[in-house]
Amino acid sequence: MSSELLGAWVATGLTLAIFSFLYKDNPFFKFGEHLYIGVSVGYSLTVLIFNFMLPKWWTPLFREGNMVLLVPTVLGLLIWTRFFPRFSWLSRWTFAFVVGFGAGVQIPRY
Numbered sequence: 001m002s003s004e005l006l007g008a009w010v011a012t013g014l015t016l017a018i019f020s021f022l023y024k025d026n027p028f029f030k031f032g033e034h035l036y037i038g039v040s041v042g043y044s045l046t047v048l049i050f051n052f053m054l055p056k057w058w059t060p061l062f063r064e065g066n067m068v069l070l071v072p073t074v075l076g077l078l079i080w081t082r083f084f085p086r087f088s089w090l091s092r093w094t095f096a097f098v099v100g101f102g103a104g105v106q107i108p109r110y
Contacts, residue, residue, distance in 0.1 A: 076094075
């Protein structure tokens with residue numbers, strides 16, 4: 001059996017598993033749903049890492065020594081502190097920086 005034919009059978013089986021939800025919620029649908037979400041997230045993370053993170057962040061920061069990228073990196077990481085109640089006040093620095101920078105750029109234009 002060729003790989004194309006195997007792929008077609010797998011796609012057919014997963015399509016039927018997803019369509020089985022029309023009958024009732026069942027284990028085949030759950031399997032198809034979880035597999036679809038898992039493959040989608042894995043593919044998205046792989047594309048993110050190899051097409052964005054490595055060439056645009058990792059290489060300039062650590063291999064070329066462009067330390068200016070530390071400022072947006074730290075500000076971006078501080079946004080995630082919003083999800084931790086003890087440290088949520090740190091996320092305000094990022095929002096204050098963005099609002100202040102935006103106002104500082106836009107106000108002189110008018």
